[in-house]
Amino acid sequence: MDLKLSQCFIAVDDHDKALAFYRDVLGLEVRGDVAFEGMRWVTVGSPLQPDVQIVLEPPAASPDISPADKQAMAELLAKGVLRGVIFSTADCDALYERVRASGADVLQEPMDQPYGVRDCAFRDPAGNLLRFTERPDA
Structure with missing residues (x-):
């Protein structure tokens, strides 16, 4: 079976802060x-993964959801x-310093x-959990 991840979705309450x-x-x-019907979707992705997209969408963007x-x-x-999402990185400590310096909420x-990775965690501006992992062979 030829199956790959194409998109994932993260709910955000302020697209400008998320960007x-x-x-x-x-x-x-x-x-x-x-922009569509009063809502906004922003798609971002890593230059290292051109075929994977992260869609920053309004919470409960479905038109069929109740108030x-x-x-x-x-x-x-x-x-x-x-x-949220788990990202991989070649240097967890450097990434941590960069994200911490931005004022992000450090978790x-x-x-x-014990399961073999070095990692750190933050919340994005909307409150989503983001983890950043570094494999020992990275």
Whole structure:
């Protein structure tokens, strides 16, 4: 079976803040910026993975979702309980210093994990959990 990841979605409540983080701090390239029916989707990705896109979308962007569910999603995002993305990097410590210096919310300083990676964790401006892992052979 020929199966590869193409896109993943991260809910954001402010696209301009998200762009400042994902583009300016993490160095991802902007691949699209689309407005539709009062909403906005921004697509970013790593230059090292041209076929994988991360879509920064409004919380509960589905047109079929109820107002109560939209409110619940916005509250969960604000609490920081929605899942995010795990990135890999060749230098966890350097990446940590760069992201920390940007003022991002630090959840975990770089540390060696018992399952074989060195990693650190932050929250993006919307509160999503982002982990950055370095494999020992990197």
